[in-house]
Amino acid sequence: MSQLLINDYLKQLDLIKKISGSSRETIVREAFKDLLKAWGKQHGLVFLAEYPLKTATKTNIAVDGALLHELRMPLGYWEAKDADDDLDAEVSKKFRKGYPQDNIIFSDDTLAVLWQNRQEVLRCDMTDTQALSKLLKLFFSFERPEIAGFRAAVAQFKTDLPAVLDALRAMIALEHTKNPGFRAAETKFLAHAQDAINPALTDADVREMLIQHILTEEIFAKVFDDSDFHQHNNVARELYALEGAFFTGALKKQTLKGLETYYAAIRAAAAQIASHSEKQTFLKVIYENFYKVYNAKAADRLGVVYTPNEIVRFMIDGADWLTEKHFGKNLIDRDVDILDPATGTGTFISELLEHFRGQPAKLKHKYLHELHANEVAILPYYVANLNIEATYAAISGSYEEFPSLCFVDTLDNVGLHTLI
Template identity: 70%
Template sequence: MLRVAMDDTDALYPLLIRFFAHERQEIADFNKAVKQFGQDLPQVLTALRDLIAEKRAASRDFGAAEAAFLKHAQDAINPAVSEEDVQEMLIQHILTEDIFAKVFDNPDFHRQNNVASELYKLEEKLLGYGEKQKLLRALQPYYAGISQAAAVIQSHSEKQGFLKGLYENFYKVYNAKAADRLGVVYTPGEIVRFMIRSADWLCEKHFGKNLVDRGVEILDPATGTGTFIVELLEHFRGDHAKLRHKYKEELHANEVAILPYYVANLNIEATYQAITGQFAEFENLCFVDTLDNVDALGIHSGHQFDLLGGMADENMERVKRQNRRKISVIIGNPPYNVGQKSENDNNKNRAYSHIDSRIRHTYVSQSMAQKTAAYDMYVRFYRWATDRLSDEGMVAFITNRSFLDAQNLDGFRKTIARDFSAAWVIDLGGGCKEQSDFVGD
């Protein structure tokens, strides 16, 4: 133990530097493993993709199971899901199975969750006895580092932060382009809590109700790792009776990518258990592309209400159940990249025919700009959310700030002013992806 006099600045300064630079051995080992992970992962991915290609050609059972899951994914997520997308879902599932079990001490999750269990069946047809361990041998230092770091994490909130950071770093190593296209970014808890408290205040000011009250149904359409739903549960923790009702009936979330879907599921269920002391499945999380789920946009869409009618599996039942609900508050951090910077990026956002048509007939038709490219993802989410709300409701999003003054978004501003009775904006004045804006009604 080192001791120095507090008034001996020459001796105190290096002691403080040493103190704050100290890193527990488990954390140091984990950080070292993360760096090694970035070097080892490409080789493991190549081996997994080669194995899937071989199995697809040689095994009718695997081919049939993959085709069945592809059909489900096209129906439940969006029709543009491809065989390659299913392959990547399966690979992500295989690579992260042990991570979630270690961090949340929930080894049964992949067998019990309705989407994970289907991918697990596909995994069983892909990998024979011992093949998984052999393929992932190079990544064992990474998994060991996670296990050691997770063991010293005491609180539930620390586990959440650890897992979300792990997810973000994993995805950017795994597929940087997809991370950018999907808007993979960790939303700071301080911003989320501010938005929830602001939405609560606005809800009371404009509608005479608080978020926790019955009849106020809340949807996060791009939930990512579930941060907004988790913080809503924390916000409601003072009233367990209302919290239980909200959790079962009036909190809804969507996610389109498999990894954040898993993380959100685990985060939300673990938070509810930590608050109430009881485990309950979160049955209102849907594995679906929100912008393709236009079934409930009854005011403008012209779609039949039960467009998804024929599917009977649990995830589709969740989507259909959500579409029957009267949503009051839509809150979250949707992706807001406009797509690739150049044609060489090969990273375009896909088209959404219904939402893009609504944008053309509203935001674009109201614009005076000679060239209007109003199809940024956040603009699509504003259009979807506005159409999804009932007559009384609010939208609260973190977004790009370009809608405030961009010439080609003058039609967006006109339409928002027409569609909402009030708009509250907090502009932090940053550039794209470096600011937070809040809009509510």
């Protein structure tokens, strides 16, 4: 397969040169870009052009391309140069500007140079198919410490989480028996949850929400840049109060010690997040990994696999175009109500908010009155609540509770018996 991809690249490059009559970087680089895309696709990687980076000196730069893992962490980078350039001189110039040196290919239409771990490891003629194949295999086999650490941490998480869950459940049962303050806090939270989320919630739901909150609060803090906004959310605020009735200080640290490698890996990965889109993807990957370990049966029953962000944005753009064409209105306009019946982690609503960016007055009205979402499982409901509110706060510059998220099975509300 690798030789076929390289042969296709050489054919495409030759065709581009013949048709354009040029060897300019902006023209001929398209062939190598397609090669990187196709090769990366085999490894489950996404190619992003003009990928923005911040150097150690806080200077903003953009590499011509980056190959990213599903966590939106980069595997490596690519920088194209003109055939008339001195490639070695250009490499030195880029490194002086702070370009990454851990895993990057520099290329023109005749030569490719691979740098890894701050040193050149291979250069080859672009027409030498075996040498180019070797260079690309080295590039794509590179593994960042953060990715390796995350994979190892997820594997360890599967081993360690059951014991932590047993300890938490036993601890909460004991506190319920011996701690009047905790019982009062439980009762208060149940009443609040029944009022704010769903009247059908029970004591068992409260305990599961508390456990899930304890296990995921650090994840949220890192994904949302250590902001304390999530402590203003009406549900989260009460959960923090309930947690504070017994689970603080050394007890908390000791109980969660077994999961520290997982949290550390998340912290390292979260530090790489550079945009709203990456944050949404990262949140979904983390949630899927967490929930499939936390409650494998429910994850299998509910189908905890979410729509890729690219498809979500296509759906929004398409719906916006269709409503304008057929009804003379855009999604942002008044009296256009939008329902996400199975919101998961809230990506669809969050992407809608991004779509409406730049129209603050209309956005506020839409957010408070005409966006609606349902979720059937309590953990994604909680994640979605925090995610949607964080997205709105980041866009608007002010925090507002999202009033229209319901903890409910949408299919229970459509009167299926009337359709049979």
